[in-house]
Amino acid sequence: MTSGRVSAVYGGRVSNPIEIRGLVKAFGTVRALDGLDLEVEQGEVHGFLGPNGSGKSTTIRVLLGLLRASAGSVRLLDGDPWADAAALHRRLAYVPGDVTLWPNLTGGEVIDLLGRLRGGLDERRRAELVERFELDPTKKGRTYSKGNRQKVALIAALASDVELLLLDEPTSGLDPLMEAVFQECVDDFRATGGTVLLSSHILAEVERLCDRVSIIRAGRCVESGTLTQLRHLTRTTVRAETTRPTEGLGDLAGVHDLLVEGHRVAFEVDTSALPAALAALQDAGIGTLTATPPTLEELFMRHYGDEVSQAEGSGS
């Protein structure tokens, strides 16, 4: 079924597996999604990030046709996720962040059941995954720990012959060894041309796996791009010791939180203002200099945190 992994071509344009425009989902008066845009391209692993309650799971459930969009357009694998749900689901697999199993079915039975309902699973891969994830498939659903329930759903999803994976914090409860196995599996899946939407809070996982990320807050997408692009949008921390007092640093647009202590300065600077700031330091005679690129954490804190205004986020 590898041929199925190539998306339909319309008028020479390859359409994206996931295309969401202006999606609104209201529960009563609460707008869980408020004009969300999201594009996931063919063959990429797309990180989907945002604080708790920002609407990640709601988005995925709209994509699964479990929730009906209040407004906006949603295209999934060139279909309508609400109207064509069952047909589309044969081409994708879903892993929720908190897997519920039937208390009296064994893990092995659940894997087979879900695989059959999805239209069959790859026997060889099933056996291999059970081995790699070290799952005991003979235990009853009620006796599995949280991590083991996740493994059951992951194996069922990864052993299915599908072109898209929708993963909603799939590794919560997994130990670091299993986390590594999961990452290898996602690599393998991508290597065969599959597309992944990965909602996650584990930044190392996102950094390691994702080609592009989208960050959502309060039901809207505030940032989208490759990690390199996103890094450019944030500030570098600079500390320096100069031979003479620095001049004009405070007047530069793009320099923030300037701290001057005699010949020592520390500040944060936007990527765009970095050359000008370095020039100012040069003029003062650089003794020592450290420049720290933003960590992923800082990147996300900036977008998650309340002090950042929406305009600043989406304007850049």
Place this chain on the structure above:
Amino acid sequence: MTGAGQLLRHFLRRDRWMLLAWSVGITLLYWSQAVSVKGLYATQAEFDKAAAAMEANTAFIAMTGPARALNTVGGQVTWQAAAFGAITIGLMSMFLVVRHTRAEEESGRDEMLRAAAVGRGATTAATLLVVLVANLLTGTLVSLSLISVPLAAPDSLALGVGLAAVGMLFAAVALLAAQLTSSPRAAYGITGAVIGAAYMLRAVGDVGSPALSWLSPIGWYQGMHAFSGVRWWPLALLVLATMPVVVVAGATFGRRDHGSGVLAARPGPSRADPRLGTPLGLAWRQQRGSLIGWSVGLLLTGLSYGSLGTDVGDLLGDSATTQEMFIRGGTDLVEGFYATAIVMLALMSCGYAVSTALRPRHDESSGVAEILLATGLSRSRWLLAQVVFTVCGSALVVTAAGLGLGLGYALSTGDGSAVGTYLVATLPYLAPVLVLSGLARLLFGLRARFAPLAWAGLLFAVVVLFFGPVLRIPEWLQDVSPFHHLALVPAEDFRWQPLLALALVAAVTSALGQVLFRRRDVEMR
């Protein structure tokens, strides 16, 4: 035991409404028996005649207990209520104990509690105290209600205290079962089997071999002979048997690891049976236990009604109330009684029909529906499989009820043709039963959380059947009940039209529920 007192308060708070419901329910079982028997017979001669008929009916004795002083109100209460009271208080104790021990351990909440400054045995001790409170409360209420009738105080006290002691014995059994198994279901299974065995032992014993009754705790309770020369020493048997069981349960608890049972959980199959690959196969796998349980239960209930045979006339007496209650078609009392018995069996079958129609709602709130509906399984196919199971399962349950009724009647009267007659008379009641399950589906289609309101529909039907004439409920309102339309066979002649109309209503409500479900959001946890 550190923290046991605090846990006890916490448990009592959690359980207060449940405890009250169980105790009041069990008390009503005794009290209503006393009140209804008092009004049933106009003269003592009539009462004596009924009592003689009851004493001669072996099936009745097997069902209830040894026949003693049946021509007195107290004797009747003891006879009719003691065995069922013992089963019910046993179930109450079982649910209470397992709920606070094994179920808490499985859910992981017990782990949090034990990590706090709480002694190792505190949950167990607090659980035993809660169940003791529940049993004493029930016993006291039963005694007081009987004294208020008024019945003799010492005998009323014996019935109440004995009941509490039986409850504690079954609580101890449940506590031991909770140590043996690692799942609450298995603990319920073991305790239920013990309660069932106790009931069966005394049934066989009371009919022919009295020694067997002395192997059963329920037999000991009935051996106290309330209202027929009360004696207290069998109470000592109950107390003496309870203590070693509690000690063994405590010792087992002290030796085993948290979360595990003495009997290791058996591993299951690593691959799914081919039949599990369809939504119907899944429904069968999930619900076969309850289907078999309900079918057997209604078969036995039908059997017990049927075994009354033609004695019904003598048993019910000639009072105006019974005449009004049973002779609706204006013909024969026996036929009238069985027509009503069929409606009662159908109402019990609704318990199955509604509870299975609520399964999709449980799947939705537990989260398994989300996983299922994210596969190639469409919403309509998923729900349709559930509907098929509900319809076929309800048909089986109703058939079992009718078959039991016919068999019981045939066995007691020797009239073999009764099997077919009563089965055919019962089957049309599948239609009103399905109307209620259709109602559950319609509500489910609107909103998952509305679905349990279908129980109100059943309650309404029960009220109309039993109290409609007494409460003078207007005819149009009585007509809302789906059970108010079918001809009362065998008292009346069968009519097709109401049956077809009810079947149509059931189909339409069910289909509407399906359509609505396809259009709404799947509710999230």
